[in-house]
Amino acid sequence: MTVDVDLPDHIRARCIELGDGVLYAVKTLARQLADDPRLGERAGRLGLYAATIDSDTFDACPSLIVRYAHGPPLLDVDRIEIRDVEATGPLPDAGDEQAPAEVPDPRRQQIVARQVTDAWRRIISWLEQHASATRAALLPGASTYEIAALEQALGVRVPVELRALWLLCAGGKDTPGAGVMPDYDWALMQLGTVATSYRWQRDNRRKLGLGWSADDETVWKPSWIPFCSWSVTDTSYGLFVDAETGKVGHWDDTSVRTVGDQTLSMLLEETADKLENPQPATGRLPGLIGGRLVWEPPLAADEAALWERFTG
Structure with a gap:
């Protein structure tokens, strides 16, 4: 109560x-x-x-x-x-010429949320038709309260595109076939894992006693929110969204982080396009193993023998 x-x-x-x-x-x-x-x-x-x-x-x-x-x-x-x-500590130094914070455009936010929602529904529709095991491995959407609790844990506002995605799907189950996103069968992280991974990324260098630099590619910025990882439980590799720019970035187990040019809505739309129209697609392509979506043949020979490329 x-x-x-x-x-x-x-x-x-x-x-x-x-x-x-x-x-x-x-x-x-x-x-x-x-x-x-x-x-x-x-x-x-x-x-x-x-x-x-x-x-x-x-x-x-x-x-x-x-x-x-x-x-x-x-x-x-x-x-x-x-x-x-x-x-009880020093107040933040705003500076003499600090620019005012940019006010989000409600219309643009609605458009971005709709783009994410439409792309994700296309992905779900394809999974229901062709990869039932992967569809069953996805959790239902989070509540607004759960997302607010995550914001409290992170101390960062969740960007509209991630909020739209998590309202539809709050991660994957720790079962085979949970990987959805290309290029490496990225699995959607559960919200609790998002918080744990974020804290670890932010605190790890400090615990190791390493220095900080704004230009250091190993620094994890406060605005970077993880959402996909190598698997539901293995977060040594993964994808994050920069809450300030909307761009998707990548981290690996060597602590290198890179930010690309794609937004989350663009990544989801590209994924839906590859699933619905695989013939003209480039890069890693979708395939199936016993009702599981698998991007490219697995490295293990026994699983690779079962992999069937999806051609539409």
Whole structure:
């Protein structure tokens, strides 16, 4: 059972004063407190708690202490009220000539979401006709609450194209045939695996004590959100979407990351085109093994002998 969380207007104003990312961070914490009111630590007085927010968790947000009251004796009902937000670290340096954040174009977002939805439905239709095992290996869509929870875990807004895809399919089951995307039978990652992989990619170099550089191709940028991997459980290789540009990128087990020219909608449309019209297609081509979609013959000789190229 969730608890109502009150974020008073003067606290909202205080958050805005502290920086662009603070209000989003505090709202995220409020959603977490609604599920777990005692997430923070007792702050001396009965019914008063304090929770911390690390500056590394959210972009453009300093480290914070958020003090809140929960239930009696401070409140007459079982609810939460945010009482104070205090910055405990340096405020982000906005710079004298910082450009204003670009406001998303709602019309463009609708178009992108429709493109993703149409392409994915074409893929699903093909799987239902020709690769029932792969179709059965795909999970149903996520709820908006589950996607919001993932955003909380990442501290990054999910771009419209990924949101559209995850509302249709929230990853694959850990079974043979879950690979859908070319070129290497990429499997759609479950949302929990997305969060785990993202945190590992962001933290790994720091744990190894390696330096950081904006030009370093091994750095994982905060806006890169993984969505496909070598398999449902093997995330040593995979694909991500840059939330800032919409472009799809690739990582491998040598920690090299590259960003291509395709968007997610373009990748899905190309996949649907190759499945529906394989004859003129180039690159890795679709085939079947016992109801499973497999892009190109497998390396294992016994599986390669069973592979049949799909020609339409």
